[in-house]
Amino acid sequence: MLNEIEEFKAYTGKPVYKCSGKRDLSFLGRFSFEMMKDFTGLSRVLTIIARGYMFRNGAPDVNFARRALCAWCSIPDKKTAAPKEEWQFRTDFSNLHEEFPELVDKTGKGWFYRHVHKVEKFITKNSENMSKTTLSNAEPLKTGFDAAWRDKVKQYQVSLYSPETKGAWVLRFDDVLADALELGPLADKTFSFSDDEKERIQALLPEGLPYEVAETVIAYCIVNKPDDSDYVILPVSNFDAYFGNTSFSHKWLNLFPDTLLERDKQSFGVCRVMLMSNNHYVTPSNKQNQIR
Structure with missing residues (x-):
């Protein structure tokens, strides 16, 4: 993703x-x-x-x-x-x-x-x-x-x-x-969290929500956040396909705590989420590798 x-x-x-x-x-x-x-x-x-x-x-x-x-x-x-x-x-x-x-x-x-x-x-x-x-x-x-x-x-x-x-x-x-x-052009937006950031994410996760899933979703929200909104639209069906099952939409997404990821309750049929600002995640400055 x-x-x-x-x-x-x-x-x-x-x-x-x-x-x-x-x-x-x-x-x-x-x-x-x-x-x-x-x-x-x-x-x-x-x-x-x-x-x-x-x-x-x-x-x-x-x-x-x-x-x-x-x-x-x-x-x-x-x-x-x-x-x-x-x-x-x-x-x-x-x-x-x-x-x-x-x-x-x-x-x-x-x-x-x-x-x-x-x-x-x-x-x-x-x-x-x-x-x-x-x-x-x-x-x-x-x-x-x-x-x-x-x-x-x-x-x-x-x-x-x-x-x-x-x-x-x-x-x-x-x-x-x-x-x-x-x-614009396609890009590789992959990046890694610091050990301290990983510990803070892990501390907020409930039982049943895999860390790898939470890390991927949080990273996606960071690199895809629009400049004019705090909310990011999650392509839920594509996350299901990425993880190889429907556990993301049917189970894991609902397990995200509000202290980590807040869902917009008036999103008109799409899944809009906002990372809570008190987590202080920093958007990475990774290069945008374009297809040639």
Whole structure:
């Protein structure tokens, strides 16, 4: 969550599908089943991808980043699909294969589409090493993902200036690209706390909240705190994927004491938190390593 460059590689490189036991979900990569079924958390994923391509040659190239997003999201048209009219949203971006061979293949299968179906096939092939919960999560990926993802990709392309209600409360490529422009190039924001800071954090932790989790969340809040607010928005779904389970959202997040992390009770559907100022954490001056 702190090294954005490595996060970008996880969303665009070649995943490794392996499993050492029923509790091992590493074959999901930096995704959770919820992200694949409900598409929660994809706002951060798409923004990381957009930033990685937008600033690849220095100056921001918004159109290049948009094409990269289209390629990553691509899903092949049905064999019975009628040719698209000029005004219709496309979902098959096989034409972008030569420009982004790592994101979409010649048949229009985008990175995310391929990953989801490789996950469900891996689960089926290795069913004896999977839990009942994992097996139950694979079925909707096999039967319902394509139709839902095709609709979502169309939704992403709704114009920022759409006067219709359908464009008012949805995530769009326009929103992702605007966030990418504001956030700038990807960076490695990893840093370490001093021994004294670690002791103070540890002293505030309740039983059941792992120190590594608390340290990661606190560090994330420090390096991502906006200049004009004391609150930081936590990408909860992405933290679930990062830790490889849903313990963060279902258990650990609620264990953070108010003396360490205060949650905004009027956050309108997002998780906004504020580090308590009496802890006196200092924002590190780590270098912002950009993707070249």
